[in-house]
Amino acid sequence: MSQITPIFKREFLGYFRTPVAYVFLIIFLLASVGLAFFVGQLFKGNQATLEAYFTFHPWLFLFLIPAAGMRLWSEERRSGTIELLFTLPVTPLDAVLGKFFAAWAFLAAAILLSFPLALTVAWLGDPDWGVMASSYFGSILMAGAYLGVCSLMSALTKNQVVGFVLGLFANLVLVFLGWSVFNGALAAVFPQAIVDLLANFSHTTHFDAFTKGIIDPKDVMFFLSLAGFCLFLNVLALER
């Protein structure tokens, strides 16, 4: 377990050794805040909440998290450094966790960097800080679940583009299952019970409560167990 630390450190700082970190952070903030202002009508809503910011996260993550996660394993495979890594005294589990936590911490930083938005809302009105905190918490948890899926997909290929597309598609399915428009279409074919069951496996279903200020252990468990299950498969994929 002690081997997680150096891998975490290398991986986290690795984002800042390449343009990846700066490009990612700038695009992420432009897109997330831009969506909140221009599509979510943050100011026109005339309410002191960040709902307009968080409501787009499941869609935004769909593109940006595969972009951050695709390199996790496919880059090691492509460049051959995986041979170096796995002839050091480290178990696949430690390596998977070290990389995952580093990428997760990076994503959490990207999400939390929207804090000026929260300060703006607080200056203009009187927001509910509890709702704000639970929204940030839920968003970071959900980012972990997206990332778990992407880490697994990245381990399956040595091609980063394939890793990106697989990660995007798998997460897209998980978003669609809970999207009202898609659910409506499903309900026309399947009984409601099946539609509800499928919706249970969706990012969006479990994220909604957080944005309303409710932290339900069920939702927390969903995101954690989705990430955990994917990382378990990730370890299996690396053990040959």
Add this chain to the structure above:
Amino acid sequence: MIEVRGLAKNYGLFRAVDNVSFSVQRGDILGFLGPNGAGKSTTMKMITGFLRPTAGTAVVDGHDVTRAPIEVKRRIGYLPESAPCYPEMTVAEFLAFIAEMRGFRAPVEKAARIRRVVELCHLDGVLGQSIETLSKGFKQRVGFAQALLHDPPVLVLDEPTDGLDPNQKNEVRAIIKQLATQKAVILSTHILEEVDALCTRIILISRGKVVVDETPAAFRARRPGARLDEIFRELTRGDI
């Protein structure tokens, strides 16, 4: 020190390594010869615990690589073919990462370990340079430094002088020779003169099988007066 027992590896229906057995003692430098694709690298990857053998095993310093891979990895310094290193890191950052992975976390010890290999491999001038900007010779030396950092009892070097100029080749050979008195060394090479200059034993592998296991003198005596590459060609004719 190293005990290889009936090692075999299948890639699908193709048998890359077939029932390879040999042993290496402390003080030995074993020259691993063979045409490209004969199974040299695959054998080395199994000894270092990177690939799982289809059959057989390797025992390093009393630890079985199939049962205690981490213990084996602690005792081996491995230079993979073409020395893959993380390109975006500087030499100093990379060696610090390796030191931490090897368990040298205390700053004083870490610095001492790094200083030793930096001197040994003449890396002082490039410590602050990122690895992707280095010439092939320097990259190879960084890979070499990484393998020596924990002063392992066993060295496995896959083509250590590949891509070096004649001066650098001589220097690497001198280092290996100097270290080998305390260690068991396996090195693979294409350069037959190198075997003559360096090795205490030759193993020639062809189509995954050990064809020759003897001293360089005995190898030369197979056809007195002939050049080494003529003997090599004759023994590996099946590969062409």
